[in-house]
Amino acid sequence: MKICCDLDIVKLPDELKQAVVEKALPLDIAVQLVELNNPFVNEKMVQVINRKKRYEKDILKNALAAVAKSKNMKKKLNILKKATDAGVILSSVWDFGNRDNYAGDANFHGNAPTQVVEQCILRLTSKDDLIVDPMAGSGTTIDVCKAYNRKVRAFDLTPTRKDIVENDSRCIPMDDFSADLVFLHPPYLGMVKYSKKERDVSRLSLDEFLESMRLVIMESKRILKKDKHLCILVGNVVMKGKFISLSRKLSNICEELGLEDCGHAIKITKNSVSQRRRGKAIYAELATTKNLKQNHDIMLFWRK
């Protein structure tokens, strides 16, 4: 085989011949190799060419990986933009200032801050998803869902309005795998009794309360679709001078029931109904028992 008139390529070893054909070995160097006719030099040249091929392949591989990574990052940045445009807070301390009073009843003792419900549904659900509130109180969840085009079903042992169905939520009258999110806001134990009904969990002792909440959480898990979230808004309490971490106790139940921990947010409480009603008396009691005023609620996130 003649590459050019001056080069008798037959004199080259096979790998180098191949390199000339593939243009990995420049013609002028091939000419010199033929002239030298030295097996040691040829061997070295084969090594150099192979190393170069490997290097070029690596560069190509890295370049392709970088393109894929930046495409992926672009996708993630789009998701971030959508979330922040919708007003989603992506950090774990929520300080909203005053409650936005378009939803629920501003004077209902233990109402959920409107903005907390908004954060849950904006971050974790989409338009037309079905949200369930098993302890709906004054109906904050219902009004937020309507404002953001979500479907909603609300239950309470003592309904305060027509769109809340009377129900003891230790058993929820819904099919398995039917809800896209459950927003659960149990009573602040020891702070307010919502009714005289025996099944009202706000009337129970701590142990009975936890046993009942286990059933409500179990039911919430049952009605949730796979991978969907249970959001529990809970305040820790001081009862008879003793601090009780309801958030930890309810989290333990969620974990035991096989839900996946998705973290929590701290919601700073300002100007709560109890604060407005009892003012300094609360602080006086807590100062006496060397406890702290719980000026935050905890928003727990669990996934089925």
Ligand SMILES: C[S@@+](CC[C@H](N)C(=O)[O-])C[C@H]1O[C@@H](n2cnc3c(N)ncnc32)[C@H](O)[C@@H]1O
């Ligand atoms: C903290 S409030 C919920 C407040 C509500 N998120 C709002 O924004 O107005 C707790 C509610 O749990 C309800 N409740 C107590 N025991 C219940 C039970 N066994 N089943 C269903 N609801 C119950 C109470 O009637 C009360 O309305």
